[in-house]
Amino acid sequence: MNCDKVRKTLSAFLDRSLGRATFDATSQHLAHCRDCSSSAQELNDLHSALRRLPVEAPPARLLTELQVLASRERMRQLSRGTVNALFHFWAGEMRLLFDNLMRPIAIPLAGGIASAVFLFSMLQPTLQFPHRTHNDVPSGLFSQSNATFDALPPFGFTEDDVVVQLTVDDQGRVVDYSIPNNVNSRLRNDIANVILFTQFHPATEFGMPIAGKVLVSFRRDKIVVRG
Amino acid sequence: MSSSVLGLNSDGLPKDAAGNSRPVEQRREDDELVRRLRAGEEAAYEALLTRFQQPVYNLAFRLASNPGDASDVVQEVFLKVFRNVGHFRRQSSLKTWIYRITVNEAHNQRRWFFRHRSREVGLDDETDEGCSRTVADRGRSPFDCAFDREKHVLIENALGRINPLFREVVVLRDIEDLSYEEIAEVLQISLGTVKSRIMRGREALREELTGRLEAEPSWRWAAE
Numbered sequence: 001m002n003c004d005k006v007r008k009t010l011s012a013f014l015d016r017s018l019g020r021a022t023f024d025a026t027s028q029h030l031a032h033c034r035d036c037s038s039s040a041q042e043l044n045d046l047h048s049a050l051r052r053l054p055v056e057a058p059p060a061r062l063l064t065e066l067q068v069l070a071s072r073e074r075m076r077q078l079s080r081g082t083v084n085a086l087f088h089f090w091a092g093e094m095r096l097l098f099d100n101l102m103r104p105i106a107i108p109l110a111g112g113i114a115s116a117v118f119l120f121s122m123l124q125p126t127l128q129f130p131h132r133t134h135n136d137v138p139s140g141l142f143s144q145s146n147a148t149f150d151a152l153p154p155f156g157f158t159e160d161d162v163v164v165q166l167t168v169d170d171q172g173r174v175v176d177y178s179i180p181n182n183v184n185s186r187l188r189n190d191i192a193n194v195i196l197f198t199q200f201h202p203a204t205e206f207g208m209p210i211a212g213k214v215l216v217s218f219r220r221d222k223i224v225v226r227g
Numbered sequence: 228m229s230s231s232v233l234g235l236n237s238d239g240l241p242k243d244a245a246g247n248s249r250p251v252e253q254r255r256e257d258d259e260l261v262r263r264l265r266a267g268e269e270a271a272y273e274a275l276l277t278r279f280q281q282p283v284y285n286l287a288f289r290l291a292s293n294p295g296d297a298s299d300v301v302q303e304v305f306l307k308v309f310r311n312v313g314h315f316r317r318q319s320s321l322k323t324w325i326y327r328i329t330v331n332e333a334h335n336q337r338r339w340f341f342r343h344r345s346r347e348v349g350l351d352d353e354t355d356e357g358c359s360r361t362v363a364d365r366g367r368s369p370f371d372c373a374f375d376r377e378k379h380v381l382i383e384n385a386l387g388r389i390n391p392l393f394r395e396v397v398v399l400r401d402i403e404d405l406s407y408e409e410i411a412e413v414l415q416i417s418l419g420t421v422k423s424r425i426m427r428g429r430e431a432l433r434e435e436l437t438g439r440l441e442a443e444p445s446w447r448w449a450a451e
Contacts, residue, residue: 011425015407017422043429046429046432047401049378049382050382050397051402051404052375053382053402056284057284058284059298062284066280066305070273070276070305073306073310077309
């Protein structure tokens with residue numbers, strides 16, 4: 001064997017992976033060739049040095065992480081057995097994910113909501129503004145003729161109770177009234193005075209004033225009007 | 228016939244050559260371990276970690292571009308092992324299967340490293356940790372430890388500079404002590420390619436160290 005061929009087989013020679021004939025031929029060549037023997041010695045030293053390299057110890061943190069990984073993967077493996085186990089596994093995973101997601105923001109979120117409620121409760125009274133909905137004209141629907149009076153007469157009503165039917169036009173003026181026949185003339189005059197000095201509010205239909213009839217109940221101390 | 232050169236002899240050739248016979252007992256243990264892993268036995272997971280976490284970390288440490296990323300590689304390896312043990316077809320040994328995953332993950336990590344992090348500069352100097360990260364040898368003096376550390380740093384740096392394809396085979400053969408057939412299984416290449424790469428890898432490593440020898444007298448003294 002020549003030197004070129006021997007140097008190509010030196011690596012396999014050191015690993016003893018040559019056939020017997022090639023191994024013997026290489027050995028014989030190395031016994032007589034100083035350069036090839038030197039190269040073989042260098043490769044052998046390198047091989048020995050590589051084998052003596054220290055074993056790298058895994059960090060303690062990695063060992064812990066591997067234990068956790070093994071535990072999780074085992075649970076995942078077991079969860080594939082039944083539908084119930086699979087459901088419990090994924091429920092646990094989702095719960096863990098939700099907890100991990102929510103925990104960092106739980107205190108800031110609770111504090112934020114509490115602060116918002118507190119500030120709103122402090123500012124809420126100043127945010128009030130007057131609503132005058134009772135003066136709004138009902139414009140959308142037909143409203144019955146519920147005429148009301150705007151001002152009472154400047155005198156009282158001292159007789160017994162009596163009910164009078166009035167006809168109020170679209171201007172709020174009384175155009176007709178009917179009084180029961182058994183009313184004496186004095187009470188009739190009193191009723192007429194009260195009607196004369198009372199201002200009525202006309203009924204409306206789709207927001208427009210119309211004529212309507214109202215029943216007015218005269219009592220000793222007050223007047224009740226029903227449309 | 229025996230040879231006095233390098234103390235090698237031809238006894239047992241070629242059966243001992245690269246140890247191509249796989250122990251039947253080991254194979255049976257692997258099958259049992261895989262069966263228990265598929266059954267979800269807690270002890271099987273523990274046994275797998277106990278048996279492989281050290282060699283896998285050792286391999287990842289030397290194949291990854293950044294030794295600090297070896298932990299990430301190891302976690303990815305075991306995640307894939309746990310999730311794919313059901314698909315393990317037993318065409319190779321459990322050891323070569325896990326080593327193949329490790330080599331592939333280290334390869335992926337190297338590609339990612341060169342794309343994303345090659346320009347980053349870390350604050351921690353992880354190369355100067357001495358004997359603290361290695362398994363302690365109580366029989367060695369502090370001087371021996373320091374001397375060996377210097378030598379080991381030289382070799383590790385030289386390993387890091389050679390072609391990754393050559394580095395893989397050299398690490399698997401000379402450090403992890405895998406046979407040629409096992410290396411072929413791990414790397415999914417032919418036996419001839421394994422031999423070729425080992426030869427070229429060792430030659431490249433020798434050249435790298437020869438260049439360092441001239442600058443490092445202590446190494447020359449140590450080699451002599």
